[in-house]
Amino acid sequence: MLAVVRELKEAVVGSRASNLYQVDEHTVLFRLHKADNPDLRLVLTAGKCIHLTSYIMEKPLTPPAFCMALRKFLRNSRLVNVDQYEFERVVVFYFKTKDGVLRLILELFGDGNIILVSANGTVLQALTYKRMRDRNILRGEAFAFAPSVGKNPFKVSQEELRDGLKSFGDVEVVRAVARFLSIGGVYAEEVLLRAGIEKTKPSNTLSEAESSAFFDALQNLLSQVMRCKLEPRVVIDEVGSLVDVIPFMLKRYENVRAQFLPYDSFNEALDEFYSRVVATEKAMAGLEVDGLKREAERLKRIIAEQEKVLAEAEAKAEHDRHLGDLIYAHIGDIQALLDRFSNGRQLGKEWKAIVSEVLTEKNAGLKPSVLFESFDPRTLAVNVCVDGFAFGLDLRKTVYENASAFYEQAKRAKQKLAGVKTALDDSQKKLIETESKLREAETLEQVKPTEAVGELVKLKVKHKEWFEKFRWFVSSDGFLIVAGKDAVSNEVLVKKHTEESDVVFHADIVGAPFVVVKTGGKKPSNQCLREAGEFAASLSRGWREGFGSVDVYWIKPEQLSKGGPSGESVARGAFVVRGERNWTRGTPLKLAIGVVLGEKGTFQFVGGPVEAVKARTNVYIVVVPGDRSGKELFKYVLRVLSEKMPKELREKVLKASVEEVRDFIPYGKGTVL
Numbered sequence: 001m002l003a004v005v006r007e008l009k010e011a012v013v014g015s016r017a018s019n020l021y022q023v024d025e026h027t028v029l030f031r032l033h034k035a036d037n038p039d040l041r042l043v044l045t046a047g048k049c050i051h052l053t054s055y056i057m058e059k060p061l062t063p064p065a066f067c068m069a070l071r072k073f074l075r076n077s078r079l080v081n082v083d084q085y086e087f088e089r090v091v092v093f094y095f096k097t098k099d100g101v102l103r104l105i106l107e108l109f110g111d112g113n114i115i116l117v118s119a120n121g122t123v124l125q126a127l128t129y130k131r132m133r134d135r136n137i138l139r140g141e142a143f144a145f146a147p148s149v150g151k152n153p154f155k156v157s158q159e160e161l162r163d164g165l166k167s168f169g170d171v172e173v174v175r176a177v178a179r180f181l182s183i184g185g186v187y188a189e190e191v192l193l194r195a196g197i198e199k200t201k202p203s204n205t206l207s208e209a210e211s212s213a214f215f216d217a218l219q220n221l222l223s224q225v226m227r228c229k230l231e232p233r234v235v236i237d238e239v240g241s242l243v244d245v246i247p248f249m250l251k252r253y254e255n256v257r258a259q260f261l262p263y264d265s266f267n268e269a270l271d272e273f274y275s276r277v278v279a280t281e282k283a284m285a286g287l288e289v290d291g292l293k294r295e296a297e298r299l300k301r302i303i304a305e306q307e308k309v310l311a312e313a314e315a316k317a318e319h320d321r322h323l324g325d326l327i328y329a330h331i332g333d334i335q336a337l338l339d340r341f342s343n344g345r346q347l348g349k350e351w352k353a354i355v356s357e358v359l360t361e362k363n364a365g366l367k368p369s370v371l372f373e374s375f376d377p378r379t380l381a382v383n384v385c386v387d388g389f390a391f392g393l394d395l396r397k398t399v400y401e402n403a404s405a406f407y408e409q410a411k412r413a414k415q416k417l418a419g420v421k422t423a424l425d426d427s428q429k430k431l432i433e434t435e436s437k438l439r440e441a442e443t444l445e446q447v448k449p450t451e452a453v454g455e456l457v458k459l460k461v462k463h464k465e466w467f468e469k470f471r472w473f474v475s476s477d478g479f480l481i482v483a484g485k486d487a488v489s490n491e492v493l494v495k496k497h498t499e500e501s502d503v504v505f506h507a508d509i510v511g512a513p514f515v516v517v518k519t520g521g522k523k524p525s526n527q528c529l530r531e532a533g534e535f536a537a538s539l540s541r542g543w544r545e546g547f548g549s550v551d552v553y554w555i556k557p558e559q560l561s562k563g564g565p566s567g568e569s570v571a572r573g574a575f576v577v578r579g580e581r582n583w584t585r586g587t588p589l590k591l592a593i594g595v596v597l598g599e600k601g602t603f604q605f606v607g608g609p610v611e612a613v614k615a616r617t618n619v620y621i622v623v624v625p626g627d628r629s630g631k632e633l634f635k636y637v638l639r640v641l642s643e644k645m646p647k648e649l650r651e652k653v654l655k656a657s658v659e660e661v662r663d664f665i666p667y668g669k670g671t672v673l
Contacts, residue, residue, distance in 0.1 A: 001108070002225045003232075003247035003266045004051060005084045005091060011052060011267070012040060013081060017074050017095065021059045022067035026127070028114055029057055032079065035488065038464055043271075044104075046127055047112020050091055051270035056659045061631040066114075069125040073102060073116060085145055087152040087182040107146070117143045150182040153218055161218075162211040165203045173206065174199035181218075186244070186252070191217045193251040224248060232269035233260040245273035292438040299431040306424040313420055317413035324406035326386045327399060333368035334384065335399045340368075341375070341382060342395065351377045466497065471513070471539060471663065473608025475528040476615035479520075481608075483539050484513040487573025494575060498557045505532050506577075507587075508551040511541030514575070529554065530584070531609040537587040538609075543666040546625045549588045553581035590673075593664045594620030595641055595653060603649060605641075605656070607664030619644045623664075626671025633670060634658035640672055 015032035018039070023029050030042040041053045063071070074095050081094040089108040094101055100119030107113040114127040115137060126137050135144040151164065161180075168176035177188035192199045194217035197210050206214070225247060235243040236259040243258060247266045263269040327334055337358075344354035354375075361369035373383040373390060381392040393402045470493055471483040482497065484490030490513055498504065498516050503524060505515040515536040517524050524532075533552040542550040560575040570576055592613035594606050606616055613620045621640050628636065635658060642653040662668065 001084055001089060001091070002087070002222070003230055004270060005082055006226065007230075007265055007267050008042075008050075008052070008082045012042060012079055015040060015079050017077050017079060019075060020067065020070055021057075022064045022070075023057050023059060025064075026112065027057075028067070028070065028127075029053075029059075035492070038469060043274075044091075044106050044114060045112070045274075046106065046114050047108060047110060049270060049274045050106055050108070051274065052267040053271045053275065054268070055271065055275050056657050058657055058659075059631075066125060066127055070104075070116060073097060073099065073124060074104070077102070086148055087154060088146070088148060090145065105143070105145075109146070109149075113137065115143065148182065150178075150180055153181050153183060153222060156181065158212065158215045161215050162206070162208070165206060165211070165214075168203040170202040170204060172200050173197060173203045176203040177214075186250075187221070190250050190252055191221055194221065230266050232263045232266040234263070234269050234273050235260055242273060242276055245269050289438065289441045292434055292441055296431060296434045296438055299427055299434060303424065303427045303431060306420055306427060310417065310420045310424060313413050313417045317410045317417060320406045320410035320413060323389060323391050324403045324410065326389060326391075327393075327403040327406070330371070330386055331399055333371055334386075334393065334402075337368040337371055337384065338382060338393060338395060338399065351375065467518075471535075473531075473535065473606070473612050474616075475517075475524075475531045475609075476612045477525050477528055479522075479524055479528045480518040481515060481528075481532050481535060482518065483515040483535060484573070487571070490514050490573035494557070494560060500557060502557055503529070503532070503554050504557055504560065505536040505552060505554045507536045507540035507542065508553060509540050509542050512536065513539050515539070527611065531612050533584045533587045534590065534609040538589045538591045539666050540589075543589050543625045544669070546627075547589055548625075549586045552584045552587045554584070555579070555581055590622055590624045591664065591666070592620045592622050593637060593641070593661055595645060597649075601649060601652070603645075603653065605660050605664070607661070622673040623670045624673060626669065628671055629667075629669035631658055633665065633668070633672075634661050637661050637665070637672060 012032050015034045017030055018033040019031045021029045021031075023043075026047065027043060027045045030040075030044070032040040032042055034040070041055075041057075042050075043053045043057075044050050074097065077095040077097040079093060080096045080101065083092045083094075084090065085092055085105075091106045091108070093104040093106070095104060102119060102124070103117040105113075105115040105117060107115070111128070115123060116125040118124050121142055123137060123139050123141055123143050125139070128137065129139065130137050134147050137143075151160070156164070164180045165173065165176050168179070174185065174188050174192055177183070177191065178185045181188070183191075189199055191214060195210065195213040197206070197214060228248070231248045232246065233249065234245050235253060237243050238257055244253075245266075246253075246269075249260070253260070261269075261272070263272065340358060341351075341354055344357070345351070358369045358372050362372055371384045371386055373385050375382055376392075379392075380395040382395055383390065383392045391406075393399075394405070397405070467480060467482045470489055471485060473481055475481055482493060484493045493516060494504070494514055499518075501519045501521045503517040503519060505517070506512055513536070515532055517528065517532050533554070536552050537550045540550055555577060559577055559579045561578055562570050562575060590610060591607060592610040594613040594617040595603050596606055596617045597603050597619075606613055610620075610622055619641065621637065621644075623637070638654055638656055638658065638661065642650045645653050
């Protein structure tokens with residue numbers, strides 16, 4: 001955190017917040033502008049990270065309420081300072097606005113939050129409003145930082161450190177350090193490594209020498225972050241997975257088999273790390289590998305239970321059917337045995353006496369008593385053993401009724417068998433489907449992150465030439481033509497980038513940019529001048545007002561002056577034109593957007609006057625002033641262009657970022673012819 005804030009101070013302080021966007025529910029993107037410098041994109045993700053980014057980020061069609069509120073207070077404000085609060089995972093941005101200096105608080109602990117605080121210290125807006133035990137984040141209430149989780153290592157003395165660690169008793173020193181100081185576990189371990197102290201050592205056993213060594217190692221690490229040249233790296237393990245992003249080489253990685261990708265700045269390293277993480281997470285979002293594994297295991301358990309029930313039902317059906325068969329096979333002996341009990345009871349004998357008589361006969365080996373096993377007077381069940389099978393017979397039923405009862409039980413078991421088989425078949429089909437999905441997901445798990453990172457590369461903003469900060473195109477005969485975007489860029493374009501041999505265009509309407517033809521000392525053709533005139537007309541306010549054409553004139557650079565009549569000053573971005581003007585009356589307002597094919601299926605979008613775009617590609621559309629606007633228009637442009645592309649590239653063009661065509665359409669509105 002300290003390292004990234006150090007770099008941000010140098011990079012963004014003094015910049016103007018030209019715009020901001022809420023990319024998703026946790027992330028805000030600032031577009032920061034410094035005169036004569038490329039715009040910076042600052043990413044704030046609550047609870048996760050903060051860094052400058054060089055990647056294009058897709059914005060929602062409709063800005064969320066939080067984004068609109070931030071724009072109301074912070075758009076066009078000046079970013080005057082950036083600080084880390086008390087070494088906590090909290091970054092504070094100070095914006096100078098018409099309402100005073102406002103603070104934007106980024107909290108990176110827990111679920112995180114982004115909070116806008118007024119000049120008098122009350123909450124103006126928050127990404128998440130909440131009531132908590134130790135503070136509230138509510139609109140209109142005084143803002144308070146979360147209580148510190150540990151001591152600020154910059155402010156702790158050697159004695160405080162020694163006594164503080166000892167107070168943790170026999171807790172491992174690495175845990176004690178992480179709790180006592182506001183540093184994470186990784187850097188707690190790093191300081192211990194540098195001090196030569198075993199991380200599992202009990203805190204209360206640290207010697208004076210070890211405490212001193214730890215304090216020195218801590219101060220050296222802090223000094224390295226604050227004063228030394230950073231050597232940022234992204235750590236990647238042997239299988240290509242992202243492991244960590246570090247501001248300089250850490251001792252804990254010295255003997256680790258890993259790849260260390262170097263970067264020029266810590267912000268750039270963070271950008272690569274978190275952009276890849278986010279791309280991978282999005283690619284994996286629809287892949288429920290763990291869920292599919294759990295479902296497959298659940299189905300296997302169900303199938304095992306169903307197979308067990310099925311086997312038991314089959315055995316029961318077979319067993320009961322066999323008992324019925326046994327009864328019929330030994331019907332005479334069984335009937336005679338049952339008669340012994342029934343007749344004895346009719347003669348007034350007790351059940352015990354009858355059982356005693358039958359057992360005497362059994363011991364003598366006499367039929368049918370040899371079949372007898374026992375008798376239950378409560379249920380009137382005569383238990384027998386026939387051919388090794390033991391079963392009970394109901395004395396109240398005939399032999400045939402007893403046999404029928406077993407056949408009926410076998411029938412019910414068979415019916416249950418059919419239901420279990422149907423359920424088992426259904427479970428087995430579900431398991432086959434789940435395992436198929438799992439294999440597909442596991443394959444995609446290996447492929448999709450790689451594809452996502454490959455697609456991410458296409459979103460990286462390449463290093464811009466000086467003219468790419470402006471609106472520009474190359475004429476059909478090869479001249480570079482550049483236009484201002486606003487008052488500041490108008491001023492810079494004319495003063496800094498316009499030479500004597502160049503030609504300057506301007507539409508005859510208030511609110512039009514200067515357009516400069518960079519001749520390089522050559523005489524521009526009439527076609528080049530016509531295209532420059534169309535460009536000047538289309539970028540004027542006439543486009544916003546829906547004009548079909550405007551008058552345009554061109555002059556030489558020496559005809560422009562910042563001195564008004566009688567010494568009056570001229571506003572920034574405006575110039576006084578002296579001398580004769582060369583007019584092009586009724587210049588039409590129309591522009592083209594095209595797709596230029598590259599090698600290996602690559603492509604890029606181009607824009608400008610129709611003839612200039614036609615000279616570079618035959619895949620283009622023409623846009624004129626109209627009422628369709630914003631993302632709806634940009635996506636429609638991509639859709640129409642995709643339909644003109646070869647089949648294999650249509651999907652890629654359709655999925656391109658709207659940012660790639662946004663700047664080609666003045667005022668973000670128009671109609672496709």
